[in-house]
Amino acid sequence: MTSGQWWIVALSGQLAPGKTLAVVCDGREVALFRDANGTAFALEDRCPHRRVLLSPGQVRPGGLQCPYHGWTFDGASGRCTDIPNLRRDEKIPPAMAQAYPVGELNGFIHVYAGGAAVQGTLPGVSYRPAGREYTGSAVVPIAFDDYLDVMLDGPECLVDFPGVTITDFFLGDPRRDGRHLLLDRGAVWQGRGPGPAFVRDHPLLVRARVPLSGGDIVMALLDAAERPLVTLFIAATAGRRGTTSLVWRGFAHAHAHMGPPGWRLRRLAGAPPFTVRTALDGRAIAALVAAPSRERRTGAASGIDEEKECLHAQR
Numbered sequence: 001m002t003s004g005q006w007w008i009v010a011l012s013g014q015l016a017p018g019k020t021l022a023v024v025c026d027g028r029e030v031a032l033f034r035d036a037n038g039t040a041f042a043l044e045d046r047c048p049h050r051r052v053l054l055s056p057g058q059v060r061p062g063g064l065q066c067p068y069h070g071w072t073f074d075g076a077s078g079r080c081t082d083i084p085n086l087r088r089d090e091k092i093p094p095a096m097a098q099a100y101p102v103g104e105l106n107g108f109i110h111v112y113a114g115g116a117a118v119q120g121t122l123p124g125v126s127y128r129p130a131g132r133e134y135t136g137s138a139v140v141p142i143a144f145d146d147y148l149d150v151m152l153d154g155p156e157c158l159v160d161f162p163g164v165t166i167t168d169f170f171l172g173d174p175r176r177d178g179r180h181l182l183l184d185r186g187a188v189w190q191g192r193g194p195g196p197a198f199v200r201d202h203p204l205l206v207r208a209r210v211p212l213s214g215g216d217i218v219m220a221l222l223d224a225a226e227r228p229l230v231t232l233f234i235a236a237t238a239g240r241r242g243t244t245s246l247v248w249r250g251f252a253h254a255h256a257h258m259g260p261p262g263w264r265l266r267r268l269a270g271a272p273p274f275t276v277r278t279a280l281d282g283r284a285i286a287a288l289v290a291a292p293s294r295e296r297r298t299g300a301a302s303g304i305d306e307e308k309e310c311l312h313a314q315r
């Protein structure tokens with residue numbers, strides 16, 4: 001569990017006014033709800049009275065009402081605002097649900113977990129969709145840190161660009177970009193052979209942008225001139241019981257009409273230009289050699305400026 005961090009926990013469209021949504025944020029169970037004015041709130045998904053889940057409750061004018069005895073909790077402060085059947089001589093006790101700061105921007109609902117002072121930018125700000133979007137959410141059976149590592153060591157285990165084979169060859173070492181690591185991997189169109197011997201001659205690149213801390217991942221499919229064909233933003237956070245919760249958004253760029261016929265036909269048919277894998281191949285993941293991910297684990301990215309050519313057989 002991390003302290004003092006904004007996490008994307010849901011897409012704005014997943015939470016309608018007057019509705020609740022159970023999510024997990026950095027391992028914490030959180031009840032999201034949106035009031036009638038459209039403001040989103042986040043409370044620990046446990047009632048402070050008898051510890052039942054709050055997320056199945058009802059959104060009321062005073063906040064979120066627990067489904068068990070009907071206490072209502074203010075979304076901003078967590079303060080109890082109403083108890084049904086309270087006698088005139090009784091007062092509302094100072095029961096407090098744990099409230100988390102919420103930042104909703106650019107179609108993402110962010111929750112701040114840990115730390116007393118709220119700081120840092122919202123990770124969803126950087127995403128700029130341009131074209132028809134494809135979105136989704138899932139819980140995947142892999143621990144959060146391992147999910148980030150596999151995105152560097154074997155992204156083909158986690159994502160797929162239909163019609164494209166992501167190779168085992170990566171270009172240079174991971175390089176530091178702020179609090180992220182960037183790694184380019186060679187890719188080829190399927191059905192067109194294994195590709196050139198040197199990764200810098202590959203017709204495609206898959207660029208992974210993986211955080212050292214936090215959960216905002218960007219996977220981009222680039223052409224040989226490094227123009228983006230597909231951008232995929234994946235927000236990950238530690239889920240319950242060793243799982244990882246994901247939400248994602250992505251799109252194909254306007255010039256992504258290039259490529260082999262199968263790729264163009266898929267685009268014309270409106271098929272998603274990527275797949276976020278949710279049924280993971282544990283055997284393939286276990287076989288990956290931990291190479292680029294070592295940089296992330298230690299947080300000691302090499303920050304290489306000059307491009308080095310490496311051919312690393314990962315398996």
Ligand code: FES
Nearest residue numbers: 047049050066069
């Ligand atoms: S358990 Fe929530 S009000 Fe009693």
